[in-house]
Amino acid sequence: MRKIESTKEGRRFLLAIILIGLAAFNTGNNLIYLIFAMMISLLLVSVIASLVNLMKLDAHVELGEPLFANTPFKAAVTFLNHKRIPSYSISVVLPIDVSEKLYAPYVSTGKTVMPVPELSIFKRGKYMVRSLMLRTGFPFIFLHANKSMDISKEVIVYPEMIDVKKVLSGIEVSDTEREALVKGNDGDLFSMREYVYGEESRSIDWKASARTQKTMVREYAKSSDRLASVILDNGTSENAEYFERSVSIAASLCAELINRGYYVRLITCKKVVPYGNGKVHLFKALDILSEIKSVDSTECILKESIEGLSILVISSGTSGFNKIGHLCSGVVDARNI
Amino acid sequence: MPGTYKLFTAFVAFIGSLSLVLTGELNPFFSFVGTGLVWGYIRALKGLPYLPKKVSGGLSFLTFMIFLADFVMTGDMINAVAHMTLVFQTIKSFDIKDPWDPPQVFFMSLLQLLLASELTSAIYFGVLFVIFLVLIVIAVLLGHFVKEGQMIFRPYLRPIVAVTMIILVLTSLFFIALPRLRSSIWGKSYTKSVKTAGFSERVDFGSFGAIKMDQTVVIRMILDPDIKGSHYLRGSTFDYFDGTAWYDTVKETMMVYRRANQFQVEVPDDLQKFEALLFLEPMDSDVIFTYKMPYKLEAQGWLILRNNAGSFTMKRKIAKRFNYKLSSVDGYYADNTHLVEYLQYPEGFDSTRDLARKVTNGAVSDLDRSLMIRDHLKKNFKYSLFSEIPERGSNAIEHFLFRSKKGYCEHFATAMAIMLRSVGVPSRLVTGYLSDQRNDIGDYYLIRQSDAHSWVEAYIEDKWISFDPTPSVPSMSKFSLMLLLDMINMNWNRYVVGFSNYDQARLVNYFGGFGRRPDGGTGPAIKWIAIPVFIVLLGYGIVLMVRKFSVSNPVQNKVTAEYLWFRKRIMKRGGRVSLSSTSDEVQIAALRKDDMNENDVERFISAYKELRFSGRIDTGLLDEYLSISKKFREG
Structure with missing residues (x-):
């Protein structure tokens, strides 16, 4: 990114300066020289003022995490202006496409916290935000001055979460599975182990914790009643929009099923997140889904056995996973949702 | 589009058109049509409906055809273009709705001023030029904020005044310094000469x-x-x-x-x-x-x-x-x-x-x-x-x-x-x-x-x-106001209209050592300018040096030394910090790479900024700063 960039008006203005300069030089008319001098002054002030505007100005941006695509979140922008004069008309440009412009018309000297509207990011993904850019066109409309600030931060935008309750209710499940959907996790005790951050607090065994002086949780024996597999067909998709929708559905299904107490497994072409429960497990699955891409369908072979509740999410009719549709409890076609 | 922006757009358009009409070189019909922009902008400010797109397009096309006919019939390109711009400004005044319309008006007004500069060299042009400069600076500044989505301009009054003043000064300097030829290279001048008698063969x-x-x-x-x-x-x-x-x-x-x-x-x-x-x-x-x-x-x-x-x-x-x-x-x-x-x-x-x-x-x-x-x-x-x-x-x-x-x-x-x-x-x-x-x-x-x-x-x-055999005739005395106006006119002609490369050479000579000294004597004049400038620059340089390398404040030295130690520690632990990193960047790197307490790091950096840059030492804050630093050193 160049430090100074001209706008459309700026390029026209520059052309006008050249032409008027030639006219002045040709005619020797001092009144044209006067206009020429004014135009050069406007351009020069435009360049210098915009650079001075960004001089000794730092900004710090905090994005409220976790971030989900197309879901409003709160951000905080703090400016630190070391100059003795205020800065005007500063835009903070993130290397991520966000819904609202981060713009401060006035930045006083010292520390200023900028009021920021609720933002949302359009595309899921893992963004390595190496720098953020401060941009200003002040005082005119002829150019933009940019200042890049190194922040080196990883921003993960998870897929958009949608309501999948209706989707789940429409899936044909066995009686046992139906029962499990209603009753939740009430199988045989398998073992006791130490609590891991992010797990459901209801699985904590308080008596055992008191005895051992450690936070212990009960682990139940794996029962097909409480196992759920979300299989995302990420074979070559014909339509990027449908694929994005299928990723959102898969993510939302994971979240909903974990919320209902299932041990959820995420299966995609090439990547699998084994069974697990709790928030930490959910975000493991969401991590995979945040950067998942459609791949060549010929490489997609399902090696895992299908057990418990299994839901296949597809976005096209040509992928290799389509063949296992009949083995699953339900198939969700993103093209129809 | 905010009314203030429309109003300044109207002012710029009005000055552009007025500069042409006042030359007295235009066809009165077009001048009359040009006055229509006043009505157009009043309508725009009142929020009345705009001209339908087809009507404005049709009128613009008709104006262009009239321009072609005007040019072919008179052979006078400058007048023909001037007539056309007057009509265009009027049409635009009835159709000023989008944020990108005013820049078109600004360019049109600039063109009008340019045409007027060829048609006249009277002093009113100078007056209109200064008004135009002030208005265009304000209008383009407002245009910037409108483009950024701002609709209230009161907080920006100070920068508007400052930028306008700077541009006025710069315009004067550029006018003096721009290289120019002794006469025109190509094309004829529109300057009208006074018809005299008695000075031919x-x-x-x-x-x-x-x-x-x-x-x-x-x-x-x-x-x-x-x-x-x-x-x-x-x-x-x-x-x-x-x-x-x-x-x-x-x-x-x-x-x-x-x-x-x-x-x-x-x-x-x-x-x-x-x-x-x-x-x-x-x-x-x-x-x-x-x-x-x-x-x-x-x-x-x-x-x-x-x-x-x-x-x-x-x-x-x-x-x-x-x-x-x-x-x-x-x-x-x-x-x-x-x-x-x-x-x-x-x-x-x-x-x-x-x-x-x-x-x-x-x-x-x-x-x-x-x-x-x-x-x-x-x-x-x-x-x-x-x-x-x-x-x-x-x-x-x-x-x-x-x-x-x-x-x-x-x-x-x-x-x-x-x-x-x-x-x-x-x-x-x-x-x-x-x-x-x-x-x-x-x-x-x-x-x-x-x-x-x-x-x-x-x-x-x-x-x-x-x-001289002619009996003397008493001359009529003139009013003081007329003489004052003539004096302004003379200076306008002398220092602006008649400014030449010869004057530039004289200025260079003056500042280069061959001019007349301010005390009226002869000899090098450069020292009268250079010595004060040198003294001011030297003084400023000394102040900067003293500020940068000052060792007179042991408390500030201690504050800086603690910060530098902290930064060095972050660098040693692989933090992405360089010697040019700001304290904010050091803070981010510390939180990312180090196992220090987040709250301590934030308090330490915040105290450092306050103690280092505020110009005053808060003893309570200093104690806190030093204690956190000690904690870091021990930890």
Whole structure:
């Protein structure tokens, strides 16, 4: 990114300066020289003022995490202006496409916290935000001055979460599975182990914790009643929009099923997140889904056995996973949702 | 679009159109159409409906067709474009709805100002230019904020004023410094020249009468020493009179030796010296008017010619303002060539000869004869611009001398020249200006068309002596306001319209060491500018150095030392920090890479900024800062 960039008006203005300069030089008319001098002054002030505007100005941006695509979140922008004069008309440009412009018309000297509207990011993904850019066109409309600030931060935008309750209710499940959907996790005790951050607090065994002086949780024996597999067909998709929708559905299904107490497994072409429960497990699955891409369908072979509740999410009719549709409890076609 | 932005757009458009209309060069119909923009912008400000797109498109197309017809019929591109812009501005005023419309208006107004600069050089242009500059700066600034989505402008008043002032100063500096040529390269100038009389090779008798009522200023002159009274500016001389017109038959001209924009023509003797700065308005004549007898002429490098009667002309006519500086002495021309031509006597002037002999009866010298003829004309004849027209075929001079006995300078001077020749004294008619009108506000003399004058030079005792036989006429005094306006006008023409590469060279010389010093002395002037500038820069440099390397504050040194240790520690632990990193960047790196307490890091950096940059030391905060630092060192 160049430090100074001209706008459309700026390029026209520059052309006008050249032409008027030639006219002045040709005619020797001092009144044209006067206009020429004014135009050069406007351009020069435009360049210098915009650079001075960004001089000794730092900004710090905090994005409220976790971030989900197309879901409003709160951000905080703090400016630190070391100059003795205020800065005007500063835009903070993130290397991520966000819904609202981060713009401060006035930045006083010292520390200023900028009021920021609720933002949302359009595309899921893992963004390595190496720098953020401060941009200003002040005082005119002829150019933009940019200042890049190194922040080196990883921003993960998870897929958009949608309501999948209706989707789940429409899936044909066995009686046992139906029962499990209603009753939740009430199988045989398998073992006791130490609590891991992010797990459901209801699985904590308080008596055992008191005895051992450690936070212990009960682990139940794996029962097909409480196992759920979300299989995302990420074979070559014909339509990027449908694929994005299928990723959102898969993510939302994971979240909903974990919320209902299932041990959820995420299966995609090439990547699998084994069974697990709790928030930490959910975000493991969401991590995979945040950067998942459609791949060549010929490489997609399902090696895992299908057990418990299994839901296949597809976005096209040509992928290799389509063949296992009949083995699953339900198939969700993103093209129809 | 906010109303304030619309209002300033309207102002810019109005000034652009006004600059064209005031030139007086445009067709009144288009000027009338141009006034429609006032109505258009009033509608826009009131929020009334815009012109339908098809209507504005159709009108624009029609305007363009009219422009083509206008150009083809008149052949005047500048006027045709000016007419078109006036109409476009009016159409646009009814269709100013989108944020990108005002920039189009700004460019159109700029074009109008540019066209006006070709059509006029009057001072009103300067006034409109300054207004335009202020308005365009404000309008474009507002445009910037509108583009960014801001609709309230009050908080930006300060930067608007500051930017406007800076641009005014910069414009002046660029105007002075921009390189320019002596004259145009290609194309003709639209500058209109003043139509004069009496300064060509032939002057018809009576031609002065037509311009004697014209109050147009043609020359302004600053004199040093400023001796108050009437001053003659010598223009052309004429030697041959055929009864109806004077002719200049002396063709021997020579180029005046030029050195560094000076034309040194004669070495001065010990006579009183004068310096005259003359500012000529654009004229249709190539004559260079002189005050007394010049020995040096300093001007921009035009080729200058001098004939053997002492008259100066330019090599070619220029319809531009021309400024020059004369160094003169109160002396006499002494060229004795062509004396026979100066005794030429027209046929049919026998009565005049008889009168001359009668008037000079008893005179013992040519000087006596000259004075007697002059006095006779002064005493016995009346000055009048409304002289009787002689009967067809009759002699105009003899009609003046024997019948009407009323006339103006041409009658008196011609009569005297003929009478002198009839008694054997070589004489010639001189045309120029005679003025006693001094502008006391600006300390200069005003010479108008009505001051055009003619008088006589007679060759007596080896020198040409001037005689003015015309009775003096009291001049009308002017109102102070008029003189004030003229003074402003003169300075406008002198320092803006007439600013040239010659002036630039003089400025460079002045600041480069060859100009006049502020104390009035001669010698290098550079030190008068350079020394104060050097002192200011040196002082500023010392202040900066002291600020940067100051070791006088041990508390601040301690604060900085602790911070530098902290930064070094982060760097050692692989944090992405460099020597140029800001404290915020250090904070981020510390939180990312180090196992320090987040709250401690934030408090430490925040305290560092406050202690280092606020200019005051809060002892409580300092203690906290040092204790956190100690904790870091121990941890």
